[in-house]
Amino acid sequence: MSELLFECYRVPSVCYGIDALFSFHCNELSFDEGGIVISSGHTTTHVIPVFGRSVLGQTKRISYGGLTSTDYMLKLMQLKYPTFPTKMTVNQAQEYTDPKTFAEKDRIIQFPYVPPANEKSEEELARAEERRQEQARRLKEQAARLRHQKLKDLENTLEFYMEIKTSKSSMKKAEFIAKLKENRINDEAELDEVIQKTEKAVQRARNKLLGIEEVEIKLNEAERKEKKKQIASKSLHETRQRQREAKELARRQQEEEKRMEEQRRQTDFEGWLSELKQNYQNQLDKVKSLKRKKEQLSDRRSHASQLRMKSIANLASDTPQQKRRRRGQDEDTFGMDDNDWSIYKEIHTFDAKNSIKNSLIFMFTRGVTPPFDPENFAQMHQLHVNIERIRVPEALFQPSILGLDQAGIVETIGEIISRFEDVDARKKMIRSVFVTGGHTQTPGLLKRLEISLRSILPAGSPLQIIHAKDPVLDAWHGAALWARSSEFQNYSVTVEEYNECGGEYIKEHRFGNVYYKT
Helix, strand or coil, X not given: CHHHHHXXXXXXXXXXXXXXXXXXXXXXXXXXXXXXXXXXXXXXXXXXXXXXXXXXXXXEEXXXXXXXHHHHHHHHHHHHCCCCCCCCCHXXXXXXXXXXXXXXXXXXXXXXXXXXXXXXXXXXXXXXXXXXXXXXXXXXXXXXHHHHHHHXXXXXXXXXXXXXXXHHHHCCHHHHHHHHHHCCCCCHHHHHHHHHHHHHHHHHHHHHHHCCCCCCCCCCHHHHHHHHHHHHHHHHHHHHHHHHHHHHHHHHHHHHHHHHHHHHHHHCXXXXXXXXXXXXXXXXXXXXXXXXXXXXXXXXXXXXXXXXXXXXXXXXXXXXXXXXXXXXXXXXXXXXXXXXXXXXXXXXXXXXXXXXXXXXXXXXXXXXXXXXXXXXXXXXXXXXXXXXXXXXXXXXXXXXXXXXXXXXXHHHHHHHHHCCCXXXXXXXXXXXXXXXXXXXXXXXXHHHHHHHHXXXXXXXXXXXXXXXXXXXXXXXXXXXXXXXXXXXXXXXXXXXXXXXXXXXXXXXXXXXXXXXXX
């Protein structure tokens, strides 16, 4: 460097110094008062203790800076969008790490795109709307049929219970009780209660079918609480009773099955063993069949996958086809055209959006506003930057996030302070923690640094975080300020000294890389 400056550019004198210390000087901070300088630049972050001078023997370096954060942002976005239509460049990733780009937690980065030429016409949109309305009409008709069937079933059930009640007069009491037991009814009082509940259910079904709204009896707060308490108590009692009966019945059935199996094992051991092997083989074949079917469904060209998609497409079609192909009809070519699989894409998108397992991931990748539309070509070229805005700067505090086997910035500062035995020196350094460098412009970084430092310092420690007035250019301004002083002439290397001592000759000064053994 000295050879290039002196012999090519013909400079009169040269002096080398550390940019972080020049920035410290530009912000009118005193070396005598002490402090800690944190300089996070393009590729690295340095922590320099200052106590009367820069104690470079205790300086620590973290291999994380602006370029590293850019690479980390690029990797996170590539992992988040592995099939993104456009390849993100390093310059774009560096632009997205700029804090001025984001004003909210989730920002949408719109990539340039060319809209497809085959946009749907108004006529096609109208036909699609007609299909949706037709599907809605079908669903309403199906719901009405279900309501009719439910009402019919309830009426049949009510008629059955009424027949049981009227049969009491024509049979003995023991026979009547036995008939109630067969239908899981304990006594006549419970039969009356079941009939009453069924009548209410029939009435509700009729009202719902006719569109009559039920009039709800308004109760005050105390009456509602009492009613809820009674219903809960009764429901709990009935549930416990049913559970006891079910457990007792299951226990009896299990004991009977064990007894029968043990008896068969003793009387016909070969037959029992053969049946046991056959059951095991059936279960094994079932598992293999399910596994084979799953593998076939993953291949969209397989026969099983085509049958499944054909059934789904047939249900959603306006003109559903019959299951059996009549003689003379054309050969089934479903699946040969990519448009046949459009409904599969819609189902896949719906499942991914509404699945509990993938809902959080879907929110991170596609956001919540506006709702994601898979047919919107512009949204397919959008990146949602949210958690990455936290993870990228957090790597300065936890380098292990991106695989660096180094201590974080707070742990590094704590280690540097602990090496000074003088308590006054520690207090002076903590009193002024100076932060500089372009990478320190991340929003919230200073607040995060202050909170983390207070957690490792004694209570009441005088901590002050000072940010450089211009974190990018203060190093240049500080060097220019010092170059105009008389002190600079005493520590700069002139042409005559370069010719006599060589290019490796430098003069030691307070802004230079001077190592003091401590």
